[in-house]
Amino acid sequence: MPETNVSFFSRLSLAIGTFFTILADREFAAGVLRLREGAAPVAAAPQAPTAAAPVIKDTGPDAALQLLGLLQREARLIDFVEEDIGSYGDADIGAAARLVHEGCRKALREHFTIRPVREEAEGSRVTLAENFDAKAIRLTGNVVGKPPFSGSISHRGWRVEDVRLPKLTGSHDATVIAPAEIEL
Incomplete structure (x- = not known):
C-alpha cells in the first residue's frame, strides 16, 4: 500500500x-505526462536478466589476527615493521630482512598450502x-576487444589450496597477537 503521509522534505x-x-x-517524462493526464502507466518492457549482485560476506577478524600473531611469533614481523x-x-x-623472510616463509608453509x-x-x-x-587472472596493459587474448605472464599469481590454522579456545583474545614480555 503506498505511503499517504509523506513529509514535506521527502516530497x-x-x-x-x-x-x-x-x-x-524522455521515456520517463512521457510516463509522467501520461500519469498527469489520468492514463494508466505503460508496463515496462521485459528486461534481459542481469547478473546477480555479489554477496558481501561479513568476516570476523580472528583468522587475520591469528595469522598476524603467527607471523610475529615465527618472524618478528611486527617488530621489524614497527622498528x-x-x-x-x-x-x-638486509640481515634482519633475511631472518624475517625465513620466519614468514616457515609460518606460511606450516599453516597454508599455496600454489601458483x-x-x-x-x-x-x-x-x-x-x-x-x-x-584468478587480471589482464593488464592494452586490454581491448574480446577473448582469446595473447600476452606474457608478468606474475604467476598465488592460490591457497589448504589452510591449517590452530583452533582457538573461547577464552583466547585474538587481539593480543604478541603478549608483552616482562623479565624478572
Missing part, C-alpha cells in the same frame, strides 16, 4: 529528483580462451 526531495530525471530521460630503520646500515637491514595460479614461468607467452577465470 521536496522526490520533486527535485523527478525534475532532473524528466529532463534527462625505525633509518639509522641502520643496509647490511644490518599459472604454472608457466614468468615471461612465458600464453593465450587465454574466451572462458578464462577472470577471478
Whole structure:
C-alpha cells in the first residue's frame, strides 16, 4: 500500500529528483505526462536478466589476527615493521630482512598450502580462451576487444589450496597477537 503521509522534505526531495530525471530521460517524462493526464502507466518492457549482485560476506577478524600473531611469533614481523630503520646500515637491514623472510616463509608453509595460479614461468607467452577465470587472472596493459587474448605472464599469481590454522579456545583474545614480555 503506498505511503499517504509523506513529509514535506521527502516530497521536496522526490520533486527535485523527478525534475532532473524528466529532463534527462524522455521515456520517463512521457510516463509522467501520461500519469498527469489520468492514463494508466505503460508496463515496462521485459528486461534481459542481469547478473546477480555479489554477496558481501561479513568476516570476523580472528583468522587475520591469528595469522598476524603467527607471523610475529615465527618472524618478528611486527617488530621489524614497527622498528625505525633509518639509522641502520643496509647490511644490518638486509640481515634482519633475511631472518624475517625465513620466519614468514616457515609460518606460511606450516599453516597454508599455496600454489601458483599459472604454472608457466614468468615471461612465458600464453593465450587465454574466451572462458578464462577472470577471478584468478587480471589482464593488464592494452586490454581491448574480446577473448582469446595473447600476452606474457608478468606474475604467476598465488592460490591457497589448504589452510591449517590452530583452533582457538573461547577464552583466547585474538587481539593480543604478541603478549608483552616482562623479565624478572
